[in-house]
Structures are given as structure tokens and as C-alpha cells.
Amino acid sequence: MSPVERVxxxxxxxxxxxxxxxxxxxxxLMSFQTNETILRVPPSMVFEPTLIxxxxxxxxxxxxxxxxxxxxxxxxxxxxxxxxxxSVAVGLLLGVPAAYAFxxxxxxxxxxxxxxxxxxxxxxxxxxxxxxTIYFQxxxxxxxxxxxxxxxxxxxxxxxxxxxxxxxxxxPADVEYAYxxxxxxxxxxxxxxxxxxxxxxxxxAGLLAxxxxxxxxxxxxxxxxxxxxxxxxxxxxxxxxxxxxYGQIAAGxxxxxxxxxxxxxxxxxxxxxxxxxGAVKG
Amino acid sequence: MSLxxxxxxxxxxxxxxxxxxxxxxxxxxTLVLFGPSGAGKTVLxxxxxxxxxxxxxxxxxxxxxxxxxEPEYRGVGMAFQNFALFPHMSAMENIASPLxxxxxxxxxxxxxxxxxxxxxxxxxVLTHYPRELSNGQKQRTALARALAGQPxxxxxxxxxxxxxxxxxxxxxxxxxxxxxxxxxxxxxxTQDYKEAMALGDRIAVMNHQGIQxxxxxxxxxxxxxxxxxxxxxxDPVINLLDVVPERSxxxxxxxxxxxxxxxxxxxxxxxxxxxxxxxxPEAVQFADEGTPGSFPVKVEAETPLNEKTVTxxxxxxxxxxxxxxxxxxxxxxxxTAHITVDLHNAVLFDHGTGTLIESSNSKTGLxxxxx
Numbered sequence: 001m002s003p004v005e006r007v008x009x010x011x012x013x014x015x016x017x018x019x020x021x022x023x024x025x026x027x028x029l030m031s032f033q034t035n036e037t038i039l040r041v042p043p044s045m046v047f048e049p050t051l052i053x054x055x056x057x058x059x060x061x062x063x064x065x066x067x068x069x070x071x072x073x074x075x076x077x078x079x080x081x082x083x084x085x086x087s088v089a090v091g092l093l094l095g096v097p098a099a100y101a102f103x104x105x106x107x108x109x110x111x112x113x114x115x116x117x118x119x120x121x122x123x124x125x126x127x128x129x130x131x132x133t134i135y136f137q138x139x140x141x142x143x144x145x146x147x148x149x150x151x152x153x154x155x156x157x158x159x160x161x162x163x164x165x166x167x168x169x170x171x172p173a174d175v176e177y178a179y180x181x182x183x184x185x186x187x188x189x190x191x192x193x194x195x196x197x198x199x200x201x202x203x204x205a206g207l208l209a210x211x212x213x214x215x216x217x218x219x220x221x222x223x224x225x226x227x228x229x230x231x232x233x234x235x236x237x238x239x240x241x242x243x244x245x246y247g248q249i250a251a252g253x254x255x256x257x258x259x260x261x262x263x264x265x266x267x268x269x270x271x272x273x274x275x276x277x278g279a280v281k282g
Numbered sequence: 283m284s285l286x287x288x289x290x291x292x293x294x295x296x297x298x299x300x301x302x303x304x305x306x307x308x309x310x311x312t313l314v315l316f317g318p319s320g321a322g323k324t325v326l327x328x329x330x331x332x333x334x335x336x337x338x339x340x341x342x343x344x345x346x347x348x349x350x351x352e353p354e355y356r357g358v359g360m361a362f363q364n365f366a367l368f369p370h371m372s373a374m375e376n377i378a379s380p381l382x383x384x385x386x387x388x389x390x391x392x393x394x395x396x397x398x399x400x401x402x403x404x405x406x407v408l409t410h411y412p413r414e415l416s417n418g419q420k421q422r423t424a425l426a427r428a429l430a431g432q433p434x435x436x437x438x439x440x441x442x443x444x445x446x447x448x449x450x451x452x453x454x455x456x457x458x459x460x461x462x463x464x465x466x467x468x469x470x471x472t473q474d475y476k477e478a479m480a481l482g483d484r485i486a487v488m489n490h491q492g493i494q495x496x497x498x499x500x501x502x503x504x505x506x507x508x509x510x511x512x513x514x515x516x517d518p519v520i521n522l523l524d525v526v527p528e529r530s531x532x533x534x535x536x537x538x539x540x541x542x543x544x545x546x547x548x549x550x551x552x553x554x555x556x557x558x559x560x561x562x563p564e565a566v567q568f569a570d571e572g573t574p575g576s577f578p579v580k581v582e583a584e585t586p587l588n589e590k591t592v593t594x595x596x597x598x599x600x601x602x603x604x605x606x607x608x609x610x611x612x613x614x615x616x617x618t619a620h621i622t623v624d625l626h627n628a629v630l631f632d633h634g635t636g637t638l639i640e641s642s643n644s645k646t647g648l649x650x651x652x653x
Contacts, residue, residue, distance in 0.1 A: 174366035183383030
């Protein structure tokens with residue numbers, strides 16, 4: 001690579017990073033400003049930072065021009081955490097063994113079942129929501145965490161199943177055969193060979209599923225009432241009769257992307273480790 | 283442990299791989315499965331190991347029917363052609379895997395692994411992961427893992443295929459001793475006839491979904507059941523010359539480049555039948571002009587092959603004939619020469635089917651006397 005090329009490449013990368021990171025940076029800056037400083041014309045990067053937005057989110061008192069409003073942002077954040085974590089946990093618990101079965105056992109109808117699970121993603125969520133709402137009300141699952149976690153499997157399970165299945169299929173069958181022949185049961189082989197070798201895939205699938213579950217809006221909007229709603233739905237409360245509270249929205253966004261961000265950074269280690277382990281071919 | 287296969291059939295979807303294979307290996311013997319790729323050798327090993335099930339037929343290990351018996355209960359050890367090491371475990375853990383399955387104590391496992399590692403000269407890389415091992419070390423690790431459980435039936439799937447020539451040569455020397463020291467019954471798959479000859483008490487030549495010939499290495503080398511088998515064993519390959527036996531005054535004879543050679547009355551049933559004469563290149567020799575039975579050839583090319591010199595020659599009828607002689611023995615490099623062909627160890631095949639033609643008297647082969 002010539003020096004000119006290197007400089008140009010660096011410039012291009014900087015531009016792309018700026019382009020994609022700027023909104024996030026701007027949000028971060030907004031979260032430390034009052035609505036007045038945010039809305040001034042022309043906008044400026046210079047301001048006196050304030051923690052008032054975070055304070056009102058944490059105390060649950062939304063400050064508007066018309067006075068103070070009760071919000072449940074922290075409750076919503078907690079709901080998001082609970083729903084996403086539980087959904088991914090359930091999804092992994094069900095999806096990983098299922099993915100292994102689809103990858104290794106060729107049973108009748110296996111492809112059809114796997115495809116059916118994927119096809120859950122084809123239908124627009126609104127299409128299934130109406131019947132689901134009626135069912136859930138009848139069997140008492142409406143507005144419960146369990147009901148929501150169940151519905152979230154529609155998002156989480158196909159994702160985990162199809163990603164992890166691919167990773168299992170990439171493990172050479174001989175490696176598993178070798179462990180069986182050495183005298184281990186199929187379950188020990190699953191635990192000691194298949195699971196560790198598919199770990200990067202499971203980490204990737206878990207992370208993606210978590211993000212999808214976290215970002216979900218419509219299921220929780222329809223199926224849960226205020227005290228069970230996640231942060232995506234709760235954010236609607238920032239649109240008040242007396243205007244939109246940009247500062248508090250920004251602080252809310254910062255708080256709500258923090259968990260997924262932290263998880264992504266944490267899981268990245270495993271993803272990279274998985275890539276460098278790479279040589280499953282042994 | 284003895285191994286017995288009866289009429290074993292296996293197909294994958296519409297692809298018939300094994301069509302009724304019957305085979306016996308006695309306790310303590312080494313059977314080599316030899317054949318081109320796609321002949322079903324590996325499939326046969328996997329059936330014995332129990333990782334796949336036959337469509338039909340029976341597999342008996344030590345007299346016990348193995349149908350439905352899971353691989354972990356068959357008491358076999360297996361080394362795979364592509365090693366199939368566990369990439370997330372050290373060489374030590376790889377080798378120890380048959381021992382951990384039996385839940386032996388840490389010290390028993392340690393000493394078992396150490397002994398094998400010393401024997402196979404990999405004791406210095408036991409803490410390494412497979413990706414840090416050379417191909418030769420991987421191969422030895424895989425072999426050690428197969429041996430660690432002291433299996434009485436050892437299945438080795440072309441373990442020397444993916445290692446370099448030098449190591450293959452060394453291992454070919456070491457393996458027979460190693461295998462004998464384990465006191466195990468061994469089924470060894472290879473595509474290399476030298477390995478087959480060096481290791482096998484018996485060789486089963488596999489081709490076309492089944493076993494084409496079964497016998498001792500000597501049997502197969504000296505009396506190949508088919509011209510294809512004759513071509514697979516031996517380097518340089520056997521000379522296959524079209525001949526038509528004819529009746530002479532008081533004997534049966536063939537003509538090689540016009541030179542008549544008697545093959546004996548017990549080949550009377552081949553008269554006028556198109557045949558193929560198989561002559562090992564070692565049986566061809568230079569001779570002085572005028573030597574009885576000799577005929578002229580044109581020397582085309584000469585090349586050294588290990589400790590041998592291989593000469594390609596053309597007979598009067600422009601047919602190729604190859605000679606192999608110890609390196610260093612004199613001979614004309616180019617031009618015309620005279621050769622004799624020793625028919626004592628030559629074989630006759632049917633021209634159409636390629637199958638071996640037996641003499642009507644089983645004790646005697648071709649005479650090969652000058653008519």
C-alpha cells in the first residue's frame with residue numbers, strides 16, 4: 001500500500017466513523033443539556049453540562065414546561081432487562097439443543113419443522129398480535145412477564161436456532177465420532193465437544209437475539225400494560241402535551257443502549273476468540 | 283478380539299457403497315483394506331466402529347452381534363484419516379479422552395498418556411493444542427488417542443495419508459512393531475500398496491462395492507485375481523501384454539514379439555483365447571544377442587526409482603514393456619537391446635473380463651520355457 005493510498009484509506013474510514021458515530025455522540029451531548037440549550041438556534045457544541053435529565057429519569061419526575069409528570073422510566077428499563085434476558089435464556093435453553101438435533105439427526109420432517117420455525121419471522125407481527133391478544137386474555141397470559149417471554153420466543157428462537165445450527169453443522173462429524181468411539185455418551189459429546197466448539201456461534205446468536213428482543217416494540221405495546229412495558233414502549237411517555245422532552249429522551253436513549261452496548265463489548269471477546277480458534281478442522 | 287462381517291450392505295440415498303461384504307479377521311491379526319478412493323473402505327470402518335449402521339448384514343465383534351450397540355460400548359479404537367483431533371483440547375487431553383471416559387484417576391490417566399507419548403515421541407508437545415502441532419505430531423497424537431484405551435480392536439483409517447513422505451516412511455517401519463506390541467486386532471485402511479504389503483497379515487482388495495480379492499500379501503502380489511489388482515500392486519506397474527496362446531507340436535505356447543515361449547499343457551484351455559500376460563518388470567532382463575528366448579527391443583527411456591533403474595522399451599510390434607533392475611547394473615542406455623522374459627512368476631488374465639486364468643493343474647504356473 002502506497003503512503004497516498006494509506007492516507008486516503010484512513011480519511012475514508014474516519015469519514016465513515018464520523019458519519020455513523022455522530023448521531024450517537026450528539027445524543028450523548030444532548031443528554032447533558034436542558035431542552036432550552038438543545039433547541040437554541042444555531043446549535044452549538046458549547047454548553048454547561050447538567051445532570052438534570054438523568055436525575056429526573058431516575059427519580060421518575062419528568063420536568064416539563066407545564067410542571068412535573070410521573071414517569072416509570074427505571075421500571076421500564078428493568079422490564080426490558082428482565083424480558084430480554086429471560087427470553088434469550090429460554091431461547092438458548094430450547095434453541096441450542098434443537099439446533100443440534102436439526103444439525104446432526106436427519107429425522108423425517110426435520111427440514112419442514114426448521115423452516116416452519118423460520119417462517120414465524122415472515123408474517124408481520126401485527127398479523128399475529130390480534131389473535132394472540134384474544135388467546136392471551138382467555139388463558140390469563142395477557143399482561144404477564146411469562147406471556148411476554150413466551151411471545152418473545154417468536155423473535156428469539158428462530159434466530160438462535162438457525163445461527164447455531166450452522167455452527168454445529170460446521171463441526172466435522174468425525175470429531176464427534178472420535179469422542180464417541182473413545183467411550184463417551186452422545187450427551188457427553190454434545191456437552192464436551194459440540195457446545196464448546198459452537199461457543200462463538202452461540203455467543204453471536206445470543207447477542208443478536210438479545211438486541212432483537214431489547215428493540216422489540218410492538219408485542220409489548222399491545223400485550224403489556226404500563227407496569228410491564230419495556231423501555232421502547234415507555235419512551236412514548238416523553239412525548240407530552242407540553243412538548244417533547246429532548247434532553248430526557250436523549251438521557252433515556254443513553255441509558256437504554258448501555259446494556260446492549262456493554263453486552264456487545266463483553267461478547268465480542270468470545271466472537272473474536274471463536275474466529276481465531278477457527279481451525280475446527282484440527 | 284475377532285471381527286466378522288457377513289453380507290454387509292450399506293448405501294447412502296441411492297448410492298450403493300457396500301454390496302454384501304463378508305470378511306473375517308482373527309484375533310491379533312492385521313487386516314489391510316486396500317483399494318482406490320470411493321471403494322467403501324472408510325465406510326466399512328465406520329460400520330465396525332458403530333457410527334453408522336448397515337442396511338443389512340451382520341457385524342460380529344468377538345462373536346457378539348453389534349446391531350444397535352452404540353460406539354462407546356464397542357471397545358474399539360479408531361484413528362481418522364483427517365486426525366479429527368478435538369481442537370479445543372491439548373494433545374494431552376486428546377490422548378486422555380478414552381481414559382477419562384472410564385473415569386480413571388488423574389494419576390492413572392497421566393501415566394497412561396505419558397507412556398504412549400514417549401513411545402510415539404510426542405511427550406514434548408503434550409501441552410500444545412492441535413493448531414500448534416505439525417502434521418506429523420497431529421498424526422501421532424491421533425494414533426496415541428486411538429491406542430490409549432488399549433482397545434482390542436483397532437481401526438486405522440489411512441493414518442499416514444496426510445503426512446509427508448519422510449514421516450510416512452518412518453512410520454511404515456515403526457507401525458508393525460507398534461501394532462504387534464498392542465496385541466490388538468487391527469483393521470488398517472490404505473491406498474498405498476507398500477503400506478498394505480508391509481503391515482498386513484491379510485489384505486482385502488476392495489473395489490466396486492465389495493471385496494475383489496482376499497489373501498496374504500504374497501498371494502495378492504504373486505497371484506492377483508484381476509489385472510486391475512495386478513496394476514495396483516507394484517511400482518513400476520506390471521507389464522500387461524496381449525497374447526493369444528496357441529498349440530504347438532507338443533505343447534501350448536505364446537509369442538512375445540515373435541519369440542515363442544511354451545506355457546505348459548495345463549494351459550490347454552486357453553488356446554486361441556485372447557489373453558493378457560502379466561509380467562513384473564523385475565522379470566525382464568537384458569540378454570546377449572542370440573540367447574535362447576531373447577528378442578530385440580528399442581530402449582526408449584531410463585529413469586532411477588529408489589534403488590532401482592526403470593527402463594521403458596518398445597518391442598518390434600511397438601508395444602511398451604518396462605524393466606526394473608537394481609540401480610548400478612549395466613545396460614545399454616539407448617538403441618537396440620535384447621531382453622529375455624522370465625515367465626515363472628508371470629500370470630495370465632482373460633482379455634475380456636480381466637480375471638486371472640488358473641492353470642488346470644493348481645500346483646504349476648506358467649512354464650516359460652523356450653519353445
